[in-house]
Amino acid sequence: MKWFRFFLLGFLVILTSFSVKAQRGFFYSHIPDWDYSHVDSSIQSSIIQDTAVLTDDEIKAMIRLPQSELPQPSDDEIKAQLEAIPALVNFQCNDQVIAEIRTMVYSARNYMAKLRGRAEYYFPIFEGMLAEEEMPIELKYLTLIESGLDPQITSYAGARGLWQIMPATARGLGLTLDSWVDERCDPIKSTQAALAYLKAANRTYDDWLVSLASYNAGPGTVNRAISRTASGRTYWDIQPQLPRETQKYVPKYIAMVYSMHYADYYKIPIIYPSYSIAPSIPVEIFSPLKISHIAAALDMDSADLARLNPSLKTDWIPYYQNGFTLNVPSDKSARFYALEQDIYLTSDTLFFVLRDDRVNGGYDERKNIYYVQQGDYLEKIAMNFSVSVEELMEWNELESMMLELGQGLVVGDNKGLNPYVSDGERPDEVGVQSDEYDENCDCVYHRVRFGESIFDIAYEYGVRVEDILRDNTITNVLLVEQGINLKIPKK
Numbered sequence: 096m097k098w099f100r101f102f103l104l105g106f107l108v109i110l111t112s113f114s115v116k117a118q119r120g121f122f123y124s125h126i127p128d129w130d131y132s133h134v135d136s137s138i139q140s141s142i143i144q145d146t147a148v149l150t151d152d153e154i155k156a157m158i159r160l161p162q163s164e165l166p167q168p169s170d171d172e173i174k175a176q177l178e179a180i181p182a183l184v185n186f187q188c189n190d191q192v193i194a195e196i197r198t199m200v201y202s203a204r205n206y207m208a209k210l211r212g213r214a215e216y217y218f219p220i221f222e223g224m225l226a227e228e229e230m231p232i233e234l235k236y237l238t239l240i241e242s243g244l245d246p247q248i249t250s251y252a253g254a255r256g257l258w259q260i261m262p263a264t265a266r267g268l269g270l271t272l273d274s275w276v277d278e279r280c281d282p283i284k285s286t287q288a289a290l291a292y293l294k295a296a297n298r299t300y301d302d303w304l305v306s307l308a309s310y311n312a313g314p315g316t317v318n319r320a321i322s323r324t325a326s327g328r329t330y331w332d333i334q335p336q337l338p339r340e341t342q343k344y345v346p347k348y349i350a351m352v353y354s355m356h357y358a359d360y361y362k363i364p365i366i367y368p369s370y371s372i373a374p375s376i377p378v379e380i381f382s383p384l385k386i387s388h389i390a391a392a393l394d395m396d397s398a399d400l401a402r403l404n405p406s407l408k409t410d411w412i413p414y415y416q417n418g419f420t421l422n423v424p425s426d427k428s429a430r431f432y433a434l435e436q437d438i439y440l441t442s443d444t445l446f447f448v449l450r451d452d453r454v455n456g457g458y459d460e461r462k463n464i465y466y467v468q469q470g471d472y473l474e475k476i477a478m479n480f481s482v483s484v485e486e487l488m489e490w491n492e493l494e495s496m497m498l499e500l501g502q503g504l505v506v507g508d509n510k511g512l513n514p515y516v517s518d519g520e521r522p523d524e525v526g527v528q529s530d531e532y533d534e535n536c537d538c539v540y541h542r543v544r545f546g547e548s549i550f551d552i553a554y555e556y557g558v559r560v561e562d563i564l565r566d567n568t569i570t571n572v573l574l575v576e577q578g579i580n581l582k583i584p585k586k
Contacts, residue, residue: 157364158204183231184303195350200361212367213244236352246280246405253481255279258289262481267560275413281406304330312341314548375422383414393427467502480506538582556583
């Protein structure tokens with residue numbers, strides 16, 4: 096009977112694969128015409144776990160299949176399979192890629208199965224947005240190696256979200272990061288930001304793999320690698336000049352594309368998350384409310400409502416002058432609008448007041464200072480602002496981790512926040528050619544150094560990327576020539 100069980104198991108796998116592909120065109124078939132302005136800012140598509148397809152024991156059995164019972168294609172066969180994948184990105188199969196592939200399909204089967212389940216939630220969103228931007232659909236796989244499709248994961252370096260965006264880059268791309276909201280965790284807004292970066296990078300490098308390297312290491316690092324390469328500007332040409340992590344990054348991405356595309360071939364099942372996220376619609380909130388308060392009014396679990404709004408850092412929905420877009424389950428929307436006035440009238444007392452010069456709570460955006468609130472501690476503040484405890488202690492010259500209520504803390508590197516030229520300074524003392532210095536300009540000048548990017552410069556001076564682009568009439572965020580003088584607006 097053993098052969099019959101394996102036959103039945105194989106038939107169920109094939110049937111599952113056909114069903115998924117027929118319903119959604121999983122790999123490069125029909126791309127829906129998305130209007131993502133109305134898309135749920137977490138997950139629009141409803142993926143309901145079908146427990147009738149495979150039992151937990153059957154899934155575990157598939158994951159634990161010995162390598163001898165799995166396909167064993169040769170290197171040449173893997174290369175041919177990779178070339179057969181419809182893609183706009185110019186993949187190349189070499190020993191590095193093959194080694195990563197074999198690790199994924201043989202050694203990391205459980206993790207790959209979980210990625211398949213999460214991809215069912217997110218890939219339809221990515222596909223629609225990539226199609227809208229006329230970008231390669233296969234870029235969706237980048238999120239798998241960046242975050243494992245965890246919208247709230249944070250790296251040791253401070254990158255966060257599905258696309259693992261650094262704080263300075265996020266602000267430069269127009270994302271909001273404050274005490275209450277981190278839009279890097281918003282699947283829609285973070286994807287818009289990531290695609291904007293990748294699109295600009297490809298305009299500069301005209302090579303998607305080099306653009307991916309830039310996404311991982313930064314344009315400055317890639318530009319230096321190009322300058323050190325004698326001939327050729329492809330990723331494989333410059334790879335030896337890149338940091339070790341970036342040398343592995345692109346081969347891992349290519350391997351992920353292959354492994355996900357041929358997951359059924361390698362008998363990797365789908366493990367869905369323990370939760371499911373229902374379709375949702377956005378509603379505008381113009382008053383500070385609690386997630387738990389709204390959830391109670393809607394007769395739902397607050398964790399489920401919070402899961403639809405992963406950019407929120409706390410139970411509080413912040414009050415912004417232009418409102419805050421909250422996603423509520425579609426089947427709860429009628430109840431929300433019916434109870435909306437009652438929800439506002441019975442909400443908890445407002446504990447913070449917003450003014451034009453403040454963000455939320457005790458954070459003064461203009462000065463980059465956070466004032467310690469009740470219940471705060473250093474690790475919590477560091478996490479909220481995506482910085483390290485060590486950085487907070489250094490910036491504030493703290494000798495201990497003890498805090499006082501109302502104490503002001505610098506929560507970002509203030510280097511260059513006030514780089515004003517005093518009356519006694521000469522233009523050349525700030526690295527500016529005197530014939531280019533405009534005494535009437537409410538700005539300082541910065542001469543671009545070798546390998547510097549707009550993001551580096553914006554972070555150094557504590558200003559927004561878009562302000563530098565506007566004041567210098569720069570249209571390509573990645574195209575900054577060494578030696579030019581940039582106007583840096585004063586804060």
